[in-house]
Amino acid sequence: MPPARARKSPQSGGKRPAEDDHSVSPPPLKRKAQTAISKTAVANFFTPTSQKPKERTTWNERSPDEKTLPTLLVGKYVPEETSEKTEPLVGKKKIAAFDLDSTLIAPASGKRHSQDAADWKWWHHSVPSRVKQLHSDGYQIVIFTNQAGLTLHTDPKFKGPKNLKTRVAPFKQKCSTVLAQLDLPITIYAATAKDKFRKPRPGMWEEMKADYELAETDIDHENSIFVGDAGGRIAHLKGGTAIPKDFSCSDRNLADNIGIRFHTPEEFFLGEQPRDFARDFDIANFPFEEEDEDPKFAKTNRLDMVLFVGPPGSGKSTFFWTRLKPLGYERINQDTLKSKDKCFKAAVEALQRGNSVAVDNTNPDPDTRAQWVELAKKHKVPIRCVWFKTPLYVCEHNDAVRSLNKPFNPEDRESLPKLAFNGFASRFKEPKVKEGFQDVTEVEFKFRGTKEEHAIWARYWI
CATH class of the missing domain: 3.40.50.300 (P-loop containing nucleotide triphosphate hydrolases)
Known part of the structure; x- marks a missing residue:
């Protein structure tokens, strides 16, 4: 056997002395490649389309008016054992509405926003059981979420990033997974623009009523709830730790707009006491008053x-x-x-x-x-x-x-x-x-x- 050749060290780029034959180790065993593709996914790939399980979430888009491109993304999840036919309304309907991010789910990565479709976890381990209990108690579960980061249709004159629409598919995938794990009849409404659908504006609530064929008088407002993290809570200290103020009061304001009770996730899922909150503009300060003629202005010149x-x-x-x-x-x-x-x-x-x-x-x-x-x-x-x-x-x-x-x-x-x-x-x-x-x-x-x-x-x- 010819003598072993000197080999370059990848670290130094130089040569090292030839080794004896008995010191040459056999090649290391190849480590099994890590993959995110499960056996189920592989089997599903080779399964004929007619035999694949039906996608339980269906999606559609809606416009705020006749002259505007769609800005509202709506996903409806129907469990396999549930008929899509609406059951006859018996008594008034109780609605349990939730925000999505920082209320039902949170990024698993710990970052502020999800990085991809798989980057999510339950906001708290009690979320699924609590939501399922509401369904058992006769509540219709819906989700109202503002998603300004999504763009359903890009204006041809838009000069910003061209990849905005690529965020829609991962969002749908994430939501479909969340809904599948809950496996309850739920509709999610995602407002992507600053129009009538965006919270605290009541556009998503109006769409929900139309979808479920509900008049305002059909809803049990006293026992309906909205749970969201945008409650206008002010900053405070908790156990020596500074808890920042809420970024907005939009969720609390939406609940006020539609006349149902509001809870933060901490109140609803963890049983914490309500925190103090404040609004930049409180409509309660402007009650209706019968209008009187304003005596301040009168025409004092023939021409002016x-x-x-x-x-x-x-x-x-x-x-x-x-x-x-x-x-x-x-x-x-x-x-x-x-x-x-x-x-x-x-x-x-x-x-x-x-x-x-x-x-x-x-x-x-x-x-x-x-x-x-x-x-x-x-x-x-x-x-x-x-x-x-x-x-x-x-x-x-x-x-x-x-x-x-x-x-x-x-x-x-x-x-x-x-x-x-x-x-x-x-x-x-x-x-x-x-x-x-x-x-x-x-x-x-x-x-x-x-x-x-x-x-x-x-x-x-x-």
Whole structure:
């Protein structure tokens, strides 16, 4: 046998001395390759399609309106022994609704978000048995979850990541596995956009009622529940450990919107006492009041100009239609006219026709307002100012109500981004008479409408 050759060491790249024949070890046994493919999966691959078990979860997509692409993903799980036919309703139906993430399940990896379809575990080991007990007690189980990270349909003009839709399939796979382990008749609703379906907005609840053919009067609201981790809980210390505040109050607000009891996962599954919570905007502070005529504003000039000042959603347009339109004012609005030059032109033409005008724009700063003051001087008419002192959080709420409810949105306005409100705040300077106004009328916010309209307005929409 020829002498053994020197071999390079993979670590050093150099040579090492030749070894004697008796020191050469036999090649190590190959370690069995680790695989995630089970014997069942292999057998299932070779099983004819007609003999494979039926997929118990069926999926569909829904749109918020006729002109919008689908944004709601709905998965319905039907156990094998359960007929899909809806049982006749006997008495009022009890609903047990749950959030998904950080309520029923959590990432097994310990990371904030699941990394793939297999990265999940039960939030607590008691979750499956507790949910199954609710089903045995006659509850209809449903899941309402916000999933802004999913994109069902990408707008062709979208300039962001092109792989957003790839997240949908793993999400479906994860949910199908969760539902299969519970093996109960459950429907999951996943809102993927900031539209009427997103919690705390009641769109998913309305879809659930339609799916189960339930009227609001068919539901036992007193005994129905919603369990979610977004409860608006404030930060506190527990055993010397700092427990952070909740990221949102959307789950608690959804429960309030639909009129059922709310629990956090800690309260429902672990029996812990409720923690203190807070809302950025509490609708309870704005109860319905019979509307009285506002005596602050009256027409004092035969011909004049009125300049509105206030953020988007502060009530300017409503004030015009209910207060100034009946007094004969013409409305000048840049949202409809599309440019400032067209607004100036329309105002001049109205004044030349002998009609007073109301400039229904935000007009946040003195420089913007000065242009209107100069226009009024040029045409020798007084200019008055109406300042809408509505807090920004109320304005954002009003904007959401308007964009999501047709009765409040005769001009079909779309919801505004938060930048629109922050932009106004960054430019705003309090209007003063010395800017050239005849007077400045301050208007505090008050809901102006019917009791039926207040019932829609007085929900949590953001």
